[in-house]
Amino acid sequence: MKLKLILVALVIAVSSCGGNDKKEVKKEAPVKEVVKEVVKETAKVNPMDDKGVGPITNITLGDIDESLVAKGKEIFKAKCTACHKIKKRYIGPALKGVTQRQSPEWIMNMILNPEKMIVENKTAKELLKEFSAPMANQHLTQDEARAVLEYFRTKN
Numbered sequence: 001m002k003l004k005l006i007l008v009a010l011v012i013a014v015s016s017c018g019g020n021d022k023k024e025v026k027k028e029a030p031v032k033e034v035v036k037e038v039v040k041e042t043a044k045v046n047p048m049d050d051k052g053v054g055p056i057t058n059i060t061l062g063d064i065d066e067s068l069v070a071k072g073k074e075i076f077k078a079k080c081t082a083c084h085k086i087k088k089r090y091i092g093p094a095l096k097g098v099t100q101r102q103s104p105e106w107i108m109n110m111i112l113n114p115e116k117m118i119v120e121n122k123t124a125k126e127l128l129k130e131f132s133a134p135m136a137n138q139h140l141t142q143d144e145a146r147a148v149l150e151y152f153r154t155k156n
């Protein structure tokens with residue numbers, strides 16, 4: 001009787017060990033995939049971590065630069081108001097508060113590289129679905145896009 005119990009215990013111990021080993025192997029194999037998923041999930045939780053795709057990889061913002069704001073406002077009026085208003089949804093989204101919902105890099109990449117953004121970036125793809133018209137490349141220089149970003153910073 002005792003021997004039987006010991007045997008049963010042994011069998012359980014061995015089989016559960018085997019089970020654990022298998023699980024560990026499964027867990028370790030796709031580490032890269034898991035990391036990718038986590039990065040994606042984080043970007044979903046905090047869109048400010050999503051820099052988008054394009055030439056702008058890192059921007060440090062300082063205090064509002066009023067002369068840059070004025071320049072950005074002119075560019076916005078000339079090149080963007082065909083589709084955007086600040087306070088109202090039009091052909092594209094209302095841009096009020098855009099600097100609160102997207103990172104500065106994302107905004108500049110959306111201005112400079114919309115063709116790729118609406119294909120490769122999750123947030124931009126979702127916007128395209130919602131607005132059905134694609135955001136147009138207005139061929140701004142990086143400096144011009146930076147000025148428009150400064151203007152948007154005053155529209156929260």
Ligand code: HEC
Pocket residue numbers: 076079080081082083084091092093094095098102107110111118124127128129131132133134135136138140148
């Ligand atoms: C032909 C119409 C059109 C023009 C011109 C246009 N846009 Fe857009 N824009 C859109 C649409 C539509 C979207 C939504 C995304 C999409 O559908 O591709 C968008 C999205 C955006 C977004 C993201 C908004 C958000 O809520 O996250 C920003 C920022 C933006 N545009 C800035 C600009 C700027 C700056 C200009 C001028 C240089 C400009 N757009 C010119 C149509 C346009």
